[in-house]
Amino acid sequence: MIENKEKLKLYTWNEVSKHNQKNDLWIIVDGKVYDITKWVGYHPGGEDILLLSGGRDSTNLFESYHPMTDKHYSLIKQYEIGYISSYEHPKYVEKSQFYSTLKQRVRNHFKMTSQDPKVSVGVFTRLSLIYLLLFVTYYLANFSTNNFWFNCLFAIFYGVSNSLFGLHMMHDACHTAITHNPLVWKIMGATFDLFTGASFYAWCHQHVIGHHLYTNVRNADPDLGQGEIDFRIVTPYQSRSWYHKYQHIYAPVLYGVYSLKYRLQDHEIFTKKSNGSIRYSPISTIDTIVYISGKLVFIVSRFILPLIYNHSFLHLICYFFITELILGWYLAISFQVSHVVEELQFFATPEIVDGADHPLPSTFNQDWAILQVKTTQDYAQDSILSTFFSGGLNLQVIHHCFPTIAQDYYPQIVPILKEVCKEYNVTYHCKPTFTEAIKSHINYLYKMGNDPGYVRKPVDKDD
Numbered sequence: 001m002i003e004n005k006e007k008l009k010l011y012t013w014n015e016v017s018k019h020n021q022k023n024d025l026w027i028i029v030d031g032k033v034y035d036i037t038k039w040v041g042y043h044p045g046g047e048d049i050l051l052l053s054g055g056r057d058s059t060n061l062f063e064s065y066h067p068m069t070d071k072h073y074s075l076i077k078q079y080e081i082g083y084i085s086s087y088e089h090p091k092y093v094e095k096s097q098f099y100s101t102l103k104q105r106v107r108n109h110f111k112m113t114s115q116d117p118k119v120s121v122g123v124f125t126r127l128s129l130i131y132l133l134l135f136v137t138y139y140l141a142n143f144s145t146n147n148f149w150f151n152c153l154f155a156i157f158y159g160v161s162n163s164l165f166g167l168h169m170m171h172d173a174c175h176t177a178i179t180h181n182p183l184v185w186k187i188m189g190a191t192f193d194l195f196t197g198a199s200f201y202a203w204c205h206q207h208v209i210g211h212h213l214y215t216n217v218r219n220a221d222p223d224l225g226q227g228e229i230d231f232r233i234v235t236p237y238q239s240r241s242w243y244h245k246y247q248h249i250y251a252p253v254l255y256g257v258y259s260l261k262y263r264l265q266d267h268e269i270f271t272k273k274s275n276g277s278i279r280y281s282p283i284s285t286i287d288t289i290v291y292i293s294g295k296l297v298f299i300v301s302r303f304i305l306p307l308i309y310n311h312s313f314l315h316l317i318c319y320f321f322i323t324e325l326i327l328g329w330y331l332a333i334s335f336q337v338s339h340v341v342e343e344l345q346f347f348a349t350p351e352i353v354d355g356a357d358h359p360l361p362s363t364f365n366q367d368w369a370i371l372q373v374k375t376t377q378d379y380a381q382d383s384i385l386s387t388f389f390s391g392g393l394n395l396q397v398i399h400h401c402f403p404t405i406a407q408d409y410y411p412q413i414v415p416i417l418k419e420v421c422k423e424y425n426v427t428y429h430c431k432p433t434f435t436e437a438i439k440s441h442i443n444y445l446y447k448m449g450n451d452p453g454y455v456r457k458p459v460d461k462d463d
């Protein structure tokens with residue numbers, strides 16, 4: 001065993017990052033480097049999620065994307081080639097029994113109730129309804145009438161159905177939470193490009209690789225923004241500017257352009273090749289075709305066809321912005337009320353310098369699964385309506401612990417999470433209503449922009 005260990009090489013994260021393609025794919029799990037090139041074609045979860053993980057520390061993705069089994073740990077051993085000597089992003093050093101206890105109890109629950117965590121009649125009914133809503137509201141908003149006021153109303157409906165499409169279909173697909181078939185996830189992802197004009201490929205990097213692995217970690221979670229100058233100050237690791245004192249007023253207004261910004265920003269897959277500190281994996285030909293097709297279909301379906309139908313250009317622009325603002329507010333507020341509130345915790349990693357190797361001590365003393373609970377809050381947990389209209393994100397804590405389980409099951413397993421949190425003395429945060437959750441977000445923005453007791457903490461310190 002010791003002899004074998006001596007033969008293994010020591011790699012920096014920078015060296016590992018170069019092995020990120022199908023014919024040369026390495027990942028880091030628990031400080032070890034694995035060459036999984038030969039495994040790509042056999043992975044039951046398909047190649048896309050492996051390509052997304054390629055060249056990175058995939059420890060927590062590896063763990064949270066296989067919640068119902070431990071087989072993956074024994075299987076990967078044969079591909080071990082070395083150890084890691086440095087990290088790109090913070091490393092979670094503690095691994096408590098919290099997550100293993102939680103996983104075991106959730107496994108028992110699905111076993112005892114004979115349910116499949118990714119498949120049920122409810123799952124397919126919900127998704128069919130979401131697709132139907134999208135098509136019906138698209139038709140109503142663009143081709144049902146030339147009456148300006150009716151079209152404004154239908155543009156609102158279309159904005160809501162676009163939001164639901166994102167929170168259900170796109171979100172479930174990126175987390176492989178619908179069926180066990182990678183082709184289904186791929187097709188669902190492509191429909192996101194084709195029906196909304198936004199890149200599913202970019203979303204997987206922002207959300208799966210960035211937000212879920214480094215939740216509320218400044219300089220690593222793309223949802224928190226990056227850099228010294230930011231329109232909001234939401235972590236103790238940023239400097240306050242004069243305009244931040246008004247952020248509780250202007251930030252919620254600016255959330256309306258969230259979806260437009262996202263759609264305009266996804267060209268960074270090809271240009272900057274990163275979203276902040278999250279590197280994009282090299283994009284495949286198929287994904288490039290899907291990306292380009294998505295943009296073309298968007299222009300044709302949102303502008304050219306409605307113009308042919310005889311809407312005036314000015315009216316069309318008006319409908320377009322109504323839909324986009326509704327979509328932006330809906331999505332941005334859904335995300336903010338779950339993570340950016342006073343009761344939750346924020347962390348930071350040093351600014352990423354291009355190509356720099358951060359030595360092993362760039363770690364922080366946190367267990368990944370417990371950090372998910374510390375950085376996330378639920379709201380209106382017993383409301384079926386909230387669960388549907390938020391795409392299960394009113395139960396966001398359980399989503400962060402089990403992203404690959406279909407959202408339909410969250411209400412069943414939240415009690416297990418609460419029970420385990422109690423046993424391990426981890427505070428579970430929940431607001432009674434959506435209104436309370438919004439209030440807590442606005443209050444937090446006000447406090448961060450105005451509290452005279454605010455002191456900038458040194459970077460790389462946790463609680």
Ligand SMILES: [Zn+2]
Pocket residue numbers: 171175207212399403
């Ligand atoms: Zn998610």
